Amino acid sequence: MERKDVPAKYQWHVRDILPDDEAWEKEYARLEKKIDFARFKGTLNTAENILAYFCAEEAFEQEFMRVYLYAFLKHDEDVRVTKYGSYIAKVMSLITRLGQETAFAVPELTALPDDTLRALADDARLKDHDYMLRRLVARKKYILSEAEERILAQAGEPLDVANDVFEMLDNAELDLPEIEYEGEKTRLSHGLYSVILNGSDRAKRKEAYEKYYAAYRKILGTLATTYYGNVKADIFLTRVRGYESCLDRALFEEDVDRGVYENLVRCVDEAAPLMHRYIALRKRLLGYDEMYMYDIYPSLVEDADLKLSYEEAYELVLKGLAPLGGEYIGLLKRGRDEGWIDVCETEGKKGGAYSIGIYGFHPYVLLNYQKTTHDVFTIAHEMGHSLHSYYSNSCQPFAKSDYKIFVAEVASTVNEVLLLKHLLKTTQDEKLKKYLLNYFMDMIRTTLFRQTQFAEFEERAHAMAEGGEPLNKDNLSALYLELNKKYYGDAVVHDENIAIEWARIPHFYRSFYVYKYATGITAAICIANRILNEGEKAVEDYKKFLSGGCSQDPVSLLRIAGADLATEAPFKAAMEEFKDALEAFEALS
Numbered sequence: 369m370e371r372k373d374v375p376a377k378y379q380w381h382v383r384d385i386l387p388d389d390e391a392w393e394k395e396y397a398r399l400e401k402k403i404d405f406a407r408f409k410g411t412l413n414t415a416e417n418i419l420a421y422f423c424a425e426e427a428f429e430q431e432f433m434r435v436y437l438y439a440f441l442k443h444d445e446d447v448r449v450t451k452y453g454s455y456i457a458k459v460m461s462l463i464t465r466l467g468q469e470t471a472f473a474v475p476e477l478t479a480l481p482d483d484t485l486r487a488l489a490d491d492a493r494l495k496d497h498d499y500m501l502r503r504l505v506a507r508k509k510y511i512l513s514e515a516e517e518r519i520l521a522q523a524g525e526p527l528d529v530a531n532d533v534f535e536m537l538d539n540a541e542l543d544l545p546e547i548e549y550e551g552e553k554t555r556l557s558h559g560l561y562s563v564i565l566n567g568s569d570r571a572k573r574k575e576a577y578e579k580y581y582a583a584y585r586k587i588l589g590t591l592a593t594t595y596y597g598n599v600k601a602d603i604f605l606t607r608v609r610g611y612e613s614c615l616d617r618a619l620f621e622e623d624v625d626r627g628v629y630e631n632l633v634r635c636v637d638e639a640a641p642l643m644h645r646y647i648a649l650r651k652r653l654l655g656y657d658e659m660y661m662y663d664i665y666p667s668l669v670e671d672a673d674l675k676l677s678y679e680e681a682y683e684l685v686l687k688g689l690a691p692l693g694g695e696y697i698g699l700l701k702r703g704r705d706e707g708w709i710d711v712c713e714t715e716g717k718k719g720g721a722y723s724i725g726i727y728g729f730h731p732y733v734l735l736n737y738q739k740t741t742h743d744v745f746t747i748a749h750e751m752g753h754s755l756h757s758y759y760s761n762s763c764q765p766f767a768k769s770d771y772k773i774f775v776a777e778v779a780s781t782v783n784e785v786l787l788l789k790h791l792l793k794t795t796q797d798e799k800l801k802k803y804l805l806n807y808f809m810d811m812i813r814t815t816l817f818r819q820t821q822f823a824e825f826e827e828r829a830h831a832m833a834e835g836g837e838p839l840n841k842d843n844l845s846a847l848y849l850e851l852n853k854k855y856y857g858d859a860v861v862h863d864e865n866i867a868i869e870w871a872r873i874p875h876f877y878r879s880f881y882v883y884k885y886a887t888g889i890t891a892a893i894c895i896a897n898r899i900l901n902e903g904e905k906a907v908e909d910y911k912k913f914l915s916g917g918c919s920q921d922p923v924s925l926l927r928i929a930g931a932d933l934a935t936e937a938p939f940k941a942a943m944e945e946f947k948d949a950l951e952a953f954e955a956l957s
Contacts, residue, residue: 369712369713369714369715370714370715371445371446371714371715371716371717373714374711374712374714378678378710378711378712379707379710379711380441380707380708380709380710380732380733380734381706381707381708382438382441382442382445384707384729384730385434385437385438385441385729386434386435386438389442389451392435392438392439392455395431395435396435396455396458396459396462399431399432399435399462400462402428402431403462403466403469404469405424405425405469405470405473406469408420408421408424408472408473409472409476410472410476412473412476412477413476413480415488415491415493415494416493418477418488418494419494421473422494422496422497422767425470425473426766426767428466429466429766430727430728430766432462432463432466433726433727433728433729434728434729435455435459435462436459436726437724437726437729437732438455439452439455439456439458439459440456440459440724441710441724441732442455443455443456443718444717444718444734445710445714445716445717445718446714446715446716446717447716447717447718448716449716464521464522464524464525467521467522467524468518468521468522471517471518471520471521472514472517472518474504474507474511474517475511475512475513475514475517476514477501477504478504478507478508478511482505482508485501485502485504485505486501486502486505488501489501489502496765496766496767497767499768499918499919499920500767503623506620507620509610510609510610510611510620511609512608512609516608520605520608527601527604527605528601529597530594530595530597530598530601530877531598531877533594533597534591534594534595534598534874534877535874537587537590537591538558538872538874541587542583542584542587543583543586544556544557544579544580544583545579545582545583547560547564547572547575547576547579549564549572556576556579556580556583559719560576561576561580564576565662565665565666566665566666566667567666568666568670570663573662573663573665573666574660574662576662577660577661577662577865578865581865581868581869584868584871584872585868588841588845588868588871589840589841591841591871592839592840592841592844592871593840595829595839595844595870595871595876595877596833596838596839596840598876598877598879599614599829599833599839599879600833602614602617602830602879603830603833603834605617606834613830613831613834614834614879614880615629615827615830615880618879618880619880622772622773622774622884622922623772623774623921623922623923624921624922624923625923625934627934628887628923628933628934629823629883631933631934631935631936632820632823632883632886632890632933632939633820633823633824634936635936635939635940636816636817636820636886636939636943637854638943639817639943639946640854640855640857641857642943642946642947642950643813643855643856643857644856644857644858644859645950646809646813646946646950647659647664647856647857647859647860648857648859649950649953649954649957650663650664650668650859651663651859651860653668653957654668658861659859659860659861660860660861660863661852661856661860661861661862661863661865661866663860664856664860667803667806667807668802668806668953668957669799669803669806671799672797672799672800672802672803673740673741673803674739674740674741674744675739676739676744677739678711678737681737681743681744681747682704682747684744684787685700685744685747685748685751685783685787686700686701687790688748688783688786688787688788688790688791689748689783689786689787691786691899691900691907692786692899692907692910693904693907696755696907696911699755699758700751700755702730703730703731703733703751703754703755706730708730708731708732708733708754709732709733709735710732710733710734710735711735711737712735712736712737713736713737713738717736718734719736720736721733721734721736721746721749721750722734722750722753723751723753723754723757723780724757725753725754725756725757725758725760725761726761727761727766727769727770728761730758731753731754731755731757731758732754733750733751733753733754734750735747741803744787745784745787745788748780748783748784748786748787749780749781749783749784750780751783752779752780752782752783752784753776753779753780755779755914756771756776756778756779756780756914759911759914759915760914760915760916760917761917762915763915763916763917764915764916764917764918764919768917768918768919769917769918770917770918771916771917771918771922771925772918772921772922773881774884774887774922774923775888775891775913775922775925775926776884776888777884777885777888777889777892778888778891778892778895778913778926778931779892779914780888780892781815781889781892781893782892782895782896782899782910784811784892785892785893785896786896786899786900788804788807788808788811789896789900791804792804792805792808798956801956802953802956802957805949805952805953805956806953808945808949809946809949809950809953811889812889812942812945812946812949815885815886815888815889816885816886816889816890816946817855818855819882819883819885819886820855820883820886821851821852821854821855822873822875822876822882822883823880823882823883823886824851825847825848825851825870826876826879827880828847829844829847830879832847841868841871844870844871845867845870846867847870848866848867848868848869848870849862849866849867852866852867852869887933889942890931890933890938890939890941890942891926891929891931891933891938893938893941893942893945894930894931894937894938894941895910895913895926895929895930895931897941897945898910898929898930906929909928909929909930910929910930912928912929913925913926913928913929916928
């Protein structure tokens with residue numbers, strides 16, 4: 369449908385940010401003239417001056433967030449409208465200018481003695497910045513001179529060109545062929561490919577799989593060069609700042625100990641036989657002599673999908689998340705009723721789903737709701753993100769409100785796990801129960817096993833390049849094929865197409881992001897089980913985590929909620945959950 373035909377109750381309220389485009393343009397013009405932090409240069413050596421600088425910068429950033437959020441949401445309502453694309457470009461330019469204008473600040477602060485920085489962190493006037501100031505002590509050895517920091521600030525956009533090139537290749541210039549689908553000739557797209565691979569028509573899955581990867585194979589050399597460019601940008605930043613490796617830089621910037629990453633990879637590696645067992649079960653139940661990677665997506669239980677209207681789906685989510693308490697449920701209802709959510713798929717609207725939470729405003733959620741089980745869980749998932757932002761923004765000052773990406777997927781996945789366990793507990797339909805067990809196994813397969821596979825690929829590809837080995841289509845494909853065999857085992861055919869799957873993964877251009885999905889679901893399973901087993905005390909601790917923002921390191925915040933990722937226990941517990949679901953499914957099969 370067209371956006372004008374969508375009832376108002378299914379549209380988000382962008383007017384809560386700014387009334388219209390004219391107001392946006394006036395606000396942007398005012399902010400353009402307001403970037404002026406030169407008066408603080410050379411003064412960041414007393415608590416009074418440092419506080420004045422922080423207050424000025426934060427005031428500007430909060431005003432800037434208003435124009436950013438408005439442009440972002442209006443663009444995604446209809447990506448065909450070029451005006452809002454221009455708005456976003458202007459906003460990104462303003463971010464670059466802000467980085468240049470404030471490039472002096474961190475070098476000035478890190479030039480202070482360690483004892484001075486610790487004393488500033490203990491100063492009550494700077495309590496909103498104590499965590500950041502303490503982190504500066506650890507960061508000092510990686511901070512460059514003011515001139516060098518200014519250069520790096522200006523280099524941000526050029527260093528991100530590999531991502532821009534990939535997006536252009538993947539979204540605009542990939543020559544995907546036509547395919548016959550539901551009786552009509554249509555051009556294969558990323559979305560349609562996903563739909564077909566999750567469908568029951570095996571011949572159509574094979575056709576889509578082969579045509580899809582044939583298109584990538586035509587530009588595989590270019591994609592390899594593009595990815596190598598991304599890795600080289602990572603290596604440049606790593607070496608310029610003096611980190612030992614790209615992985616170490618990524619972990620340090622999130623304030624996450626390397627042991628957490630190593631716990632993840634080690635525990636998932638040890639559990640690989642469970643994944644092999646699940647894949648072998650799929651092959652047996654499907655009755656295939658040979659099973660291919662395009663066969664691992666369809667549900668093993670057909671015609672058990674939840675087909676609910678949006679209203680019915682939301683009510684189900686409310687019931688599933690009831691263990692989180694009345695306050696949490698009240699916020700979910702506010703989100704539904706007060707214009708936080710854009711529900712319907714419309715012409716030109718950005719695909720997929722997301723939540724965005726900006727300090728000073730209620731969260732916003734983009735959906736493209738369809739009557740599927742996946743979309744019911746998507747409501748729970750995105751509202752988990754939203755309420756994480758809501759609690760963090762409500763309980764923390766601006767300086768500490770933006771939680772680390774490391775924990776960004778925890779609250780969303782806690783909601784999914786709680787909803788799934790509610791459905792498993794309440795359904796009397798054996799077929800639906802099997803479907804949900806299959807859904808849970810695939811959630812763990814895709815979010816824990818698969819993302820760890822991606823993480824190992826990134827780590828080893830970066831290590832190859834750091835060691836002086838140029839990356840190309842052959843060695844990247846050989847590496848990916850080796851890992852695919854390790855994770856999926858002998859029950860599936862590992863063909864030449866799956867060897868080039870690395871070439872189509874957009875998250876590889878946000879290096880060392882994917883492992884956070886895996887640690888996120890691990891923590892979420894642990895927290896959800898604690899909430900179900902311990903009740904009110906666990907919910908109270910979970911809300912402390914949700915409210916924590918970046919008031920301390922993310923691993924410590926998760927420990928408050930009951931998930932200590934510095935140990936192997938949560939990872940092993942997640943593997944037990946997978947094993948339990950697998951055994952329950954086998955018993956019903």
